[in-house]
Amino acid sequence: MAATKGLTRSRPSSAKTRAAIVRRLSAQTAGMTTVAVGEMETRHTWFRELDAEPRSWITLVARAGIDGFVTWFADPDPDGPVTSDVFGSAPRELARRISLHQTVELVRTTIDVVETQIDEVMPRSDRPVLHTAIVAYSREVAFAAAEIYARAAELRGTWDARLEASVVDAVLRGETDESVLSRASTLGWTSNQGVVVVVGSAPHTDAPSVDAASELEAIRHQAAISGLDMLGAVQGDRLIVVLGGPALKDPDWTLGVVARFVGSFAPGPVVVGPPVDHLMDTGASTREALSGYRAVVGWPEAPRPVSAHDLLPERALNGDGHARRALARELHDPLQDAGGGLLETLVVFLDQGLSVEATARALFVHANTVRYRLRRVHEVSGYSPTDPRDAYALRLALTLGRLLGRRGLTDGGRGD
CATH class of the missing domain: 1.10.10.2840 (PucR C-terminal helix-turn-helix domain)
Structure with a gap:
């Protein structure tokens, strides 16, 4: 870490001098924390609107960050800033209550206050080295915050994918009850006027889970552009997509939308079930889409995508x-x-x-x-x-x- 090495060279070589700076700095940490929290309240409207509990967590984080700076500065030969304890002083729920952008704002405010306080309360001889130190320390705190939020987003993404797969599985089995509706709502599903099920081959790669996830996100993006809700999951060798929105009641419009993301499926047929009124009724659309998917082999020239209704002859001959x-x-x-x-x-x-x-x-x-x-x-x-x-x-x-x-x-x- 080049910044840390540069900082080490700029620190007082005398242990006695460093210890004296640490003592003077430690005496000011409580005051710095109070000023920092006051500045947060002045600068940020969203902070003033927080409940008492999350405000107390943020106060703990600010105090831990300032105390951590003192502890880190006191170490005569650090490997790098120790920032894990800064955010460890608050519960994980804090990451769900404030965004990464808001966290960056709080870190910036706290650093600004510390830099100002260094100029106001610390002796002139201490200021250059402390300013250099706070720059390096704040950089590492920012990285630590980004890592926490990235890990939380990763965990949420994994959990959401599992939840989405369970909803799609319930749709396929025709078991869409109130609990499934609740889980779908958690995933952002709002449509109650039109639903269709789309079935095609799942992408085939050496890393199918990663590739399927990226393809599902591509489909989700196209659905959002068209103003549609979307749920999707890989079921065996099939990629199942559930779309929701009132415009889906027009079959031709629906086929046009599906055509925009048909490339996210593996080569082969993509079958679109008929529109139904509600997620609770998706059993009918699922049944016809799957029936068409099994029977479409009887019409090699079928368009891609093709509606399950256009496959009625093949489905009938296939035993539907x-x-x-x-x-x-x-x-x-x-x-x-x-x-x-x-x-x-x-x-x-x-x-x-x-x-x-x-x-x-x-x-x-x-x-x-x-x-x-x-x-x-x-x-x-x-x-x-x-x-x-x-x-x-x-x-x-x-x-x-x-x-x-x-x-x-x-x-x-x-x-x-």
Whole structure:
């Protein structure tokens, strides 16, 4: 430590002279502490607003710092300033009550007071060496404060990560009760108007925990930019992200947001569950997102990210009872109820290889009538028969609608 070596050379070589300075300095420490605390109150509004207990802790720290300076100066051959006792005089709770910035302000105020007091109460001959000493000592005290807060932040980060992982685990298991909501609130979750679950592959590196943590922070940053709450954790080989915010009720907007941080997942599909109203309801979004994640292998050309709803055909073929019923309920039955020959025209159109003219000939109607009915199919179902991907979903929905029938939609058939 160059500063300390320089200070050692500038100290009085005579033990008797040094001892005399220490005695004079020790006689002034109580007064210096009183002046320092008074100056803190004058300079800092936030200090005046503290309760009596934390103010007493800060007084202890100030006194310990000034006494520590005397003890350190008295040592004829120190290895460096001993600053561990300065902050050890106050409980750990102090680090949670005042910020690092506020601590730096208090250290600066105390040092300013000591330097002023040296000029006011110490003999002129003592001042140069004491000023040199306080500069070196204050530097080490500042480093000690930074280390304490860094360690506290590290511990909080580890604890928060474990707490966040437990919340995400509860979401995955569909056990989101009041206690889970409380833990989520502790982590900063405030949304109660829209929630989606996103599933993708976890990053693969030699240090997965470190890499996953950095990727989760990158996702958190993007979510914050979009005004969303975010929870995330690695579950096995999957990275699970839970997003919250009213704008998530728009699926297209949600996919756009997820696309901004999709690179934080490992290569492979990223599936977005449907929006639900509240964190308590995330079981439905989780179930569909996980079902889509398992089934997306059946659609290698799927976009990244892809919504679980767009994977209904693959999910149905993969054994997801909810997807089968959704296809029958949302596509087949509305078309059947709409009448007007929509269902019949759709069946013939699919059988005729998506040819309008061939369909018109088979039904003995004008081609424009076929086009009109196909537009109505799109309006009623949300799927366009002229789009190959939508036509695939419609064909599967027709089959499932016939197989399940009305009773199959309400008989509590097998789910995912």
